[in-house]
Amino acid sequence: MAKNLEQPTVNAVSDNYEKERKLGFLENLYLPEILKGMWYSFKQMFQPTFTMKYPEEKWDPPAIFRGRPVLVEDHGKERCVACGLCARACPPLAISMQAKETDDEKERFPDFFEINMLRCIYCGYCEEVCPEEAIVMSKDYDIVFESREDAVYDKERLLVPKEDVSERLEYLKKYRNRQFGSFWDFQEENNIHSVRDRDREWNTGLSLVDMIERQEKNDATPASSSWS
Numbered sequence: 001m002a003k004n005l006e007q008p009t010v011n012a013v014s015d016n017y018e019k020e021r022k023l024g025f026l027e028n029l030y031l032p033e034i035l036k037g038m039w040y041s042f043k044q045m046f047q048p049t050f051t052m053k054y055p056e057e058k059w060d061p062p063a064i065f066r067g068r069p070v071l072v073e074d075h076g077k078e079r080c081v082a083c084g085l086c087a088r089a090c091p092p093l094a095i096s097m098q099a100k101e102t103d104d105e106k107e108r109f110p111d112f113f114e115i116n117m118l119r120c121i122y123c124g125y126c127e128e129v130c131p132e133e134a135i136v137m138s139k140d141y142d143i144v145f146e147s148r149e150d151a152v153y154d155k156e157r158l159l160v161p162k163e164d165v166s167e168r169l170e171y172l173k174k175y176r177n178r179q180f181g182s183f184w185d186f187q188e189e190n191n192i193h194s195v196r197d198r199d200r201e202w203n204t205g206l207s208l209v210d211m212i213e214r215q216e217k218n219d220a221t222p223a224s225s226s227w228s
C-alpha cells in the first residue's frame with residue numbers, strides 16, 4: 001500500500017508513538033504547566049547564586065587553569081634560551097621565534113618571540129616541553145583583540161615577572177617535576193645552564209661517592225605512573 005506522506009506515521013522520538021503517555025486535561029490546557037514552570041523560576045530567585053557579574057566581578061582561576069601562555073621574566077631577563085622546543089611542539093604552529101647568541105651564562109636568547117593568539121588553543125604543550133619553565137600558562141583569560149595584527153603577541157607583551165606567575169610555577173614544581181620521582185632532583189641539580197635555578201644553592205652536602213650512589217639508586221627506581 002502506498003504511504004501517505006502527508007500523514008507521518010512515526011515521530012522523531014519514538015517509532016511506536018501510539019504507546020506514548022496521553023496528556024491529562026490540565027496538561028492539554030497548557031496554562032497550568034506554564035504557571036508551574038514560572039513558579040519554579042520564581043523559587044530559584046531566592047537560591048544562592050553561582051554566577052558572577054562579569055566583567056565587574058572577575059574570576060580568579062586556580063593554579064591548574066590554563067590561560068594565555070606567557071614568557072617568564074627572571075631578574076629582569078627572559079628565562080627562555082631559545083631552544084625552539086615549544087615552537088616545535090605547538091600543534092597549531094602559533095609560536096615563531098629566532099634565537100640569538102649572548103655572552104650571558106645561558107648563551108642563547110630569543111631575538112624575537114611571537115605567539116599568534118588567534119591560533120593558540122591553550123593546550124599547554126609549550127609549557128610541558130619547556131626545559132626552563134620559561135613559558136607557562138597564566139591565569140589570563142580576558143583577551144580581546146581589535147585586529148589580526150593585535151592578536152600577535154611579541155616578546156614585550158608576553159614577558160611577565162616570575163612573581164606574577166608564582167602560583168603556576170609552584171603548581172608545576174609540585175605536579176610536573178615530580179613525575180619521575182626523585183630522579184628529577186638529580187637532573188635539576190646537574191642543570192648548570194638553567195637560569196631557572198641560578199639563584200638556588202645546590203650544595204647538597206653529598207660527596208661524589210654519595211652522589212654516584214644516589215644516582216644508581218635513582219636509576220634503579222622505576223618511573224612512577226602517579227603523582228602521589
Ligand code: SF4
Binds near residue numbers: 120125
Ligand atoms: S598553549 Fe598550545 S597552542 Fe598555545 S602556544 Fe602553547 S603549544 Fe601552542
Ligand code: SF4
Binds near residue numbers: 079084131135
Ligand atoms: S620558551 Fe622554553 S621551550 Fe620555548 S624556546 Fe624558550 S626555552 Fe625553549
